[in-house]
Amino acid sequence: MVSPRNSRRRRWAALLGAGALAVTVGGALATPATAASNVDFATRCIPPEIAGLPPIDGTTTAKVTVDNTSPKVGDTVTVTYTVVTAAASNPTVIDLPADIMTPTGKVTLGGAQTGAVTVAGPRKNDPVPGHAAFPSFSMTGTFTVTSPGAITLSPGDYNIHTSYLLELDTVCSVTNPPAPVSETITAADNPPANTRAISLGSASGSPGDPVAFSGSGFTPGATVTVAGRSGSDETGDKTTVTADSTGGISGSLVVNDLTTTGVVAYEGSTWTDDLGTVQAAYVVIDDTPVPDGSQKLTTTVKAGTLSMSQAGDAVAMSAVDFGSGNASTGDLNAVTVKDFRGGPAGWSLTGKVTDFSGPGAKIDAAKLSWSPSCATKAGSPSTCQAGSAGVVGSAGATLASTPDGTVTGGEFTAKAGLSLDVPAFTPPGPYSGVLTLTLT
Structure with missing residues (x-):
């Protein structure tokens, strides 16, 4: 009797054997690029072993961008590696469904700082027809600036993992590393801390x-x-x-x-x-004597407290179809922060979330991301700053804050759009996690 797994493998072998891995045939490599530009580089892709196909040489078009082109030493820079045109295409004659691709890769650093940045993308893609080119995809990662000067960023090796019938990898490597420079940042030396x-x-x-x-x-x-x-x-x-x-x-x-x-x-x-x-x-202390026929008037401004309140304690996020692997979205209940202390200190509002527990399974806390926003009430001495969009997770992230200053205080409203990346084929049923906010 043939096992279901062997049956699936034979089916994939038959499909993969029906056609060669499609590539974009490359010519000469492009010269080094200016900052944040598309670059082409020769690539060798290794098809899934089950396909029985030889390595295929082609050309990848890619781009590397950063969130800060002028960081200081010690800053964290977010890197986005976008594969505009992959060297590899769908190796099968069948249509691949949406949201079965999970890309990972490396970005090569050069110049004032060397090394590699690991990047990864979400499991999200449009359907891919048989033998059609893989769609463009992006991967992100971060690195800490350790040296001042010009730092170059070049696209590196990448892997396209597909989860459909079988878990398969198409590994694509830069033929003549490093690839051309796509982005250059200039890092400034971080001056010593002010200890005056x-x-x-x-x-x-x-x-x-x-x-x-x-x-x-x-x-x-x-x-x-x-x-x-x-x-x-x-x-x-x-x-x-x-x-x-x-x-x-x-x-x-x-x-x-x-x-x-x-x-x-x-x-x-x-x-x-x-x-x-x-x-x-x-x-x-004004101890000037009060003149005859006069009265000295005094009053006191009492310092208040730092407090927060929220518009509700439950958020119903959107439902996700079984097997789709889509995002469940919702909006965090508005949080109002009142700073009536009257001192020089600012404040920080952070949040962290537990795993989402469900019927015999869980969704990892790292799957929850948010996009914070913050509004300052007119007349407030401080100005509210929204935290960065990204993963909340169990480690936590900043929702909003105000800096220290000579005069601080006011009233502020913090909000955030929520997105939970629900893995495909998560068992059906309700899942819940607890998001805890802390004001300091």
């Missing part, structure tokens, strides 16, 4: 009182300005000192301005993030 700091001898005083200060992390011998601040504005209270051989400063600042709420120190003509310190808090 200032501390005060007291946190309050009367108008006209001197306040002692000391600081560190400045450029030895640099002229350093020490100035009062009222929120993000500089007051008239100011003095200058010279940093010693270790980068330290010390002295005293006479504070007269009643609006002064802090003291900063900086190199250069104005305060900047790169050459200035964080503000040290200082309160001017």
